[in-house]
Amino acid sequence: MTSIFVDGGHGTTGLEIRERLVGRTDISVIEIDGARRKDADTRREALNDADIVILCLPDDAAREAVALIDNDRTRVIDASTAHRTAKGWVFGFHEIDDQGMESLMAARRVSNPGCYSTGFLALVKPLVRAGLIPADWPLSVNAVSGYSGGGKAMISEFESGGTDTVWRTYALNLAHKHVPEMQRHAGLLHAPLFAPSVARTYRGMIVDVPLMIGAIPGKPSAAALRNALAQQYADSPIVSLVRDFDDAHLAIEHAAGTDRLDLFVFANAGGDQVRLVAALDNLGKGAAGAAVQTLNIMAGLAETEGLRV
Numbered sequence: 001m002t003s004i005f006v007d008g009g010h011g012t013t014g015l016e017i018r019e020r021l022v023g024r025t026d027i028s029v030i031e032i033d034g035a036r037r038k039d040a041d042t043r044r045e046a047l048n049d050a051d052i053v054i055l056c057l058p059d060d061a062a063r064e065a066v067a068l069i070d071n072d073r074t075r076v077i078d079a080s081t082a083h084r085t086a087k088g089w090v091f092g093f094h095e096i097d098d099q100g101m102e103s104l105m106a107a108r109r110v111s112n113p114g115c116y117s118t119g120f121l122a123l124v125k126p127l128v129r130a131g132l133i134p135a136d137w138p139l140s141v142n143a144v145s146g147y148s149g150g151g152k153a154m155i156s157e158f159e160s161g162g163t164d165t166v167w168r169t170y171a172l173n174l175a176h177k178h179v180p181e182m183q184r185h186a187g188l189l190h191a192p193l194f195a196p197s198v199a200r201t202y203r204g205m206i207v208d209v210p211l212m213i214g215a216i217p218g219k220p221s222a223a224a225l226r227n228a229l230a231q232q233y234a235d236s237p238i239v240s241l242v243r244d245f246d247d248a249h250l251a252i253e254h255a256a257g258t259d260r261l262d263l264f265v266f267a268n269a270g271g272d273q274v275r276l277v278a279a280l281d282n283l284g285k286g287a288a289g290a291a292v293q294t295l296n297i298m299a300g301l302a303e304t305e306g307l308r309v
Contacts, residue, residue, distance in 0.1 A: 002299040005030040005046045007065050008056035010037075012151050013079050016288030017054060020306040027299065044068045052298055054291055055079060066109075075108050075298060077291050083111040084181040091185055092294040093118060095232070095239045096125045104297045112294065114178040115286025116143050116196060117185070119207025119278030122239055122261055125186045126232040127276075132220040139209060140193040141182075144252055146203040149282040158200060169197040204256035205286055207278040214272025222267035222274050229263055237304050238285060238293065239263065254279040259289030259307040284308065 004027050008014045021029055030050055036042040047053055047069050055062045055078045062080040069076065083089040090107040094100030104110060113121070120141050127133040144167070147158040157163050176194050183191045192209075213220055226241060233239040239261045255262055264277040280286050285293075289307055296305050 002027045002301075003030055003049065003051045004028065004054065004295065005050035005052075006054045006056060007043065007047065008061070011056050012148055012155065013283065013287045013291070014054075014056035016283050017056065017291055020288060020292045024306055026301055026305065027295075040068075048074055050074055052077065052295055054295065072108075075110075077110045077112055077294055077298070079112040079287060079291055081114065081177045081181075083109065084113065084117075085184045086111065091181070092290060093121060093185070094294075094297065095236050096121055096185070101297065104294055105300070107298065110294055110298070112287070112291050113185075114181060115145065115149055115205055115280070115282040116141075116176070116194070116207060117178045117182045118261065118286050118290065119143065119205065119280055120178075120182050120192070120209065121185055122233075122263060123207070123209050123229070123276040123278050124182075124188075126228050127220075127225060128187050130228045132216075132218075132224060132228060133211070134217060135187055136189040137216065138190060138193070139188065139211075140195065141207060141209045142195045142197075143205065143207040144197045144199050145205045145282045145286075146201045146252065146256070147198050148202050149205070149286070150198065154198070155202075165200065167197060167199045169195060171196050199252055201252055201256075203281050203283050204252040204254070205278075205280050205282040206250060206252050206254070207280075209276040211274045211276060212272065213274050214270075219272075222265055222271060225274060225276070226265045229265065233263070238307070238309055241265070250277060250279060252279075255284070256281050257284070258309065259284040259293070259304075260309055261285045 030046050052075045059080045059082040062082045089109045089111045090103050092110045093113045094104050147154050230241040241263045261280045266275045
């Protein structure tokens with residue numbers, strides 16, 4: 001039986017991960033009682049006793065936790081931003097790489113993707129690799145998340161009356177922490193222009209990449225884009241292209257409460273404009289669901305065990 005330790009298991013992502021592990025008989029969870037959670041020696045012991053550690057910590061604390069592991073047996077899944085472009089770390093989104101599953105199965109250090117970058121990369125990387133979007137093409141991405149994506153501070157702000165807003169944009173300095181992993185793992189020469197926002201709903205996410213395909217060299221058709229995405233995820237139980245969506249709108253809650261990732265390609269009648277859209281739960285495939293999926297793969301278990309698909 002694989003032993004698991006969730007370091008930071010009482011934060012938003014950590015609690016979601018723990019929910020997905022409850023009642024499972026194929027793993028055992030190492031617990032530290034409340035009074036000892038911040039004791040360095042106790043944490044060090046738990047980190048080194050576990051077969052797989054999942055870190056749900058701020059970036060600096062995640063780096064410190066990795067440094068506390070002094071054996072060559074314990075494997076790590078880091079849900080922070082700290083290692084998403086770090087050398088020696090496997091990016092935990094196996095569906096976008098042909099050898100991704102094999103890489104995760106063998107990995108000792110895995111970085112969980114960011115929620116926004118999960119949607120962006122699922123849409124863009126296969127199309128760049130197929131030559132349908134040039135690697136030097138100037139991309140922009142608009143996205144909206146439920147407020148749980150901001151962790152306990154933002155949850156408190158929205159739920160305790162700290163703000164009355166229904167929707168707001170942010171990261172207006174154009175330096176969001178997910179941008180480097182978007183660029184690196186999509187194989188882009190230029191960072192995408194990223195415009196994130198938050199809405200007054202607890203969970204859910206829409207990531208939207210508009211394309212003037214009539215201006216792209218080769219003028220790829222919407223059908224070609226759909227076919228490339230469908231082929232990439234044909235065998236995935238979690239990521240899929242939705243072809244038969246006829247509504248004129250797509251709600252942020254479309255995939256909320258699930259660990260699914262649904263992709264869409266919407267085109268205008270003239271065929272020269274497209275919107276690539278991903279719908280996911282920022283706490284599901286965007287965070288906790290992805291971590292548990294990776295845990296399952298690393299432990300040699302069914303990929304969707306404990307997930308809501």
